[in-house]
Amino acid sequence: MTIRKGAKPKLAVYLDNLLLQLRLREVPGDRIGQILAEVQTHVADTGLDPVDAFGEPGEYAATYAAQTPASRPARGWSHVWLRDLGVFVVGTTACSAVIVGVLQLTGSVHVTARLLGMWLAAAAVGMVVFHGVLGPLMARDTAGSLKPRTFTSRFMVLGGLAMMAGVAVVVLIGLLPTGPTLASVPGLGLAAAGLLAMFALVRHLSGDRVVDPRG
Amino acid sequence: MTEDRTITDRQTQWLRGVLDLAVLATLQSQGTTYGYALIQSLTEAGILDLKGGTIYPLLARLEQEGLVSSEWHAGDGGPGRKYFTITPSGRATLANGSAGWIDFAASIGTILRHSNTTGATP
Numbered sequence: 234m235t236i237r238k239g240a241k242p243k244l245a246v247y248l249d250n251l252l253l254q255l256r257l258r259e260v261p262g263d264r265i266g267q268i269l270a271e272v273q274t275h276v277a278d279t280g281l282d283p284v285d286a287f288g289e290p291g292e293y294a295a296t297y298a299a300q301t302p303a304s305r306p307a308r309g310w311s312h313v314w315l316r317d318l319g320v321f322v323v324g325t326t327a328c329s330a331v332i333v334g335v336l337q338l339t340g341s342v343h344v345t346a347r348l349l350g351m352w353l354a355a356a357a358v359g360m361v362v363f364h365g366v367l368g369p370l371m372a373r374d375t376a377g378s379l380k381p382r383t384f385t386s387r388f389m390v391l392g393g394l395a396m397m398a399g400v401a402v403v404v405l406i407g408l409l410p411t412g413p414t415l416a417s418v419p420g421l422g423l424a425a426a427g428l429l430a431m432f433a434l435v436r437h438l439s440g441d442r443v444v445d446p447r448g
Numbered sequence: 449m450t451e452d453r454t455i456t457d458r459q460t461q462w463l464r465g466v467l468d469l470a471v472l473a474t475l476q477s478q479g480t481t482y483g484y485a486l487i488q489s490l491t492e493a494g495i496l497d498l499k500g501g502t503i504y505p506l507l508a509r510l511e512q513e514g515l516v517s518s519e520w521h522a523g524d525g526g527p528g529r530k531y532f533t534i535t536p537s538g539r540a541t542l543a544n545g546s547a548g549w550i551d552f553a554a555s556i557g558t559i560l561r562h563s564n565t566t567g568a569t570p
Contacts, residue, residue: 267530268504270520271483274529275500278484287501296505300512446520447528 244276247283247290252443254294260301262443268297270446456497463495466549468506468515470495472542475516475534482529483507507532515541 248269255265276283287293463470474489475481481489486507487498510516515538522528534542 267508270528271504271530272500274482275484275504279500281500286499287504288499293501296501297508300505300509446530447522 244273244283247287248272250290251287251294254290255297258294258298258301260294260297263446264297264301266444267446269443460497467495467502468510469542469545469549471503471506471510472515472534472538473546475532476539476542480531480533482531486532510538514538 251272252265252269255268260268272283272287275281275286279286470490470493471486474486474493478485478489483500483503487500487503490498490503507516507518511518511532515535516532517535518530518532520528520530
């Protein structure tokens with residue numbers, strides 16, 4: 234979206250921070266566009282400092298998060314775990330599939346069943362580490378109190394883990410003894426499937442766009 | 449000074465439960481209007497220290513509940529504004545809520561007046 238920024242840098246900074254805080258609280262994109270436009274219009278009308286008129290960005294965002302059903306952490310832990318697991322598996326598999334597929338195409342590697350097993354085990358360990366240690370740390374808000382975990386913060390961690398897993402696959406390829414090969418899986422198909430999965434994931438994650446209601 | 453502060457704090461507490469009705473009433477009497485104009489009207493009516501951070505989330509809630517509708521219109525040379533209009537459902541809510549508040553305020557008034565007239569010391 235293009236939010237028209239006023240001449241005052243302070244307003245621009247406020248809008249940027251508010252956008253971030255609303256995103257972190259999973260307020261829907263179309264709603265965020267309305268909120269940012271309201272702030273901008275009100276400040277233009279009144280000439281007030283945005284913090285004086287609306288409070289700190291985090292506090293103001295929390296007001297909307299409390300009244301936006303989609304932003305509420307109403308889902309149970311099992312749902313959160315399953316969703317995280319789904320994103321993690323798709324993301325990691327896609328990265329690995331592209332790397333391994335390309336290597337297979339060039340004839341430089343054979344994917345082994347043992348290798349895939351180890352990768353899945355690493356993914357499971359990553360999920361435990363993520364939920365047990367990194368998740369709560371990243372879920373702290375500016376006031377220092379624990380808040381429900383947000384998808385955005387989770388995905389930042391998941392993205393990092395997915396990249397590490399991809400690198401680990403490449404490293405492990407050189408270390409493992411050769412097991413039963415999966416020669417029947419064409420490298421091209423693997424790479425294409427990985428790319429498609431990554432594209433679908435990115436499209437899914439970027440679907441909730443912030444739109445300026447003023448056109 | 450401290451007493452003035454206490455009165456202001458009390459008014460803030462009272463307002464929390466009735467600001468939605470005051471907003472609906474203003475929209476009903478003024479017709480379609482935008483956020484800042486609404487704040488100005490409420491301020492002129494005696495509700496002081498209203499901020500954008502209070503009024504816009506309230507309007508959003510009223511819109512979610514179907515009590516007001518909104519539409520963005522282009523401004524004259526300035527940024528577009530979001531205009532709010534009370535809906536039929538909002539009018540019904542205002543009618544019910546107003547009657548309830550007036551009865552409630554009257555009951556509290558009776559209690560307070562009674563305590564003033566019978567305020568004998570033990």
